[in-house]
Amino acid sequence: MARMSAGERRAALIEAALRVVSREGLAQATTRAIVAEAGMSLASFHYAFASRDELVDELIGTVVARERKAVGAEELAEAAAAGASLAELVEAGLLRYFEHLRADPEHEQAMLELTQYALRSPERHPLAIAQYASYVELVVEALVAAAELTGARWRLPVEHVARVLVAFSDGLTLTWLVDRDDAAAARVAAAAADAVSRMAEPA
Amino acid sequence: MARMSAGERRAALIEAALRVVSREGLAQATTRAIVAEAGMSLASFHYAFASRDELVDELIGTVVARERKAVGAEELAEAAAAGASLAELVEAGLLRYFEHLRADPEHEQAMLELTQYALRSPERHPLAIAQYASYVELVVEALVAAAELTGARWRLPVEHVARVLVAFSDGLTLTWLVDRDDAAAARVAAAAADAVSRMAEPA
DNA sequence: TTGCAACTGGGTCAAATGTCCCAGTCATGG
């Protein structure tokens, strides 16, 4: 195995772990499976991490940070310039997220498993909370931008609106992962966008 | 251990397994943990079930069947008689589900884990699909009743409406399990009811 | 009552798994 710094090694192991969890599930992400994926030896694992739990904890944090980039709001502006309504903007955002989900369902499944893992112990519960706080924060930014672009004003605290939208996205994700029904997912997105856009009024 | 028929024993083990999964998670539901919960010996387990997997598969089926009873639609009629609108009826239904969730969060968490477990293998994926088909069916019944009681007509196939509502419920569940924010859950319920009720028109 | 099949308890086995040790290797500063 090539030589690398402890930091690089930790990063490489986390990448490998994420691939294993995505492909086979958290339960199958044993230390041996992870180092095999990373092409290292077991000793390297325990040189970089004190325990498997430590890696999983760090994995949760890493993965949340990455998600932030995945759903960027760059295209919002052009859509609004093209005369889209707020509801249309929100729906477009949800559909963009849905494409992200369709492109890599296993990744979202992995995220769900990591959340549930975190929920199972009091020490890790904060990790799950941080994960969702991060989602909400991300959606807040998009909602603020969307409202500005369409000259609307949120009648509720935008965090509240975002929290609702995150819940709807989660529901869309979970149900689609089960039945893989694209049309149904599109209907969920439309209904969610409708409900959320009604939380705004002309500025 | 008292003597009982193979059928009773299987049922008792499934009950015990559900308790263990709810309390400690699927990963901790080892054969030993399950028989300890049931107060039996390991041999009894393997007398009743060929393998742990066989029990888990049966657990998923059992648990779905039980869920059907939990969200009964008895109170719909009285609410409608009191002059509630369709949106109010749907919201009341969601809030009733939410109370169910609040009363036993670990149970819903167990359901989620079982779903994800089923999603992880092609052979078991149909179990998850059946689980959700059962939810949709249940919601369809309630939606049909609610529309009748308020003199409304669904503009979409009621199965589509139900599928959306199931997605919203899932989102409500997942996010609430993380942040335990009752007020936020109530807002999700209201928004979901709003969106769903707009899928109907006066008959 | 008695024979038998259903059933049980305790122990055992092999595999998987998390953790860790130790002898060796390699890069780098002096």
Place this chain on the structure above:
DNA sequence: CCATGACTGGGACATTTGACCCAGTTGCAA
């Protein structure tokens, strides 16, 4: 060039876990 410490590879070990065997026991049908 070489000493030193960071890093690696290959095992080893205890524990957990799923599976299951076998000698006994017990309810029940005849």
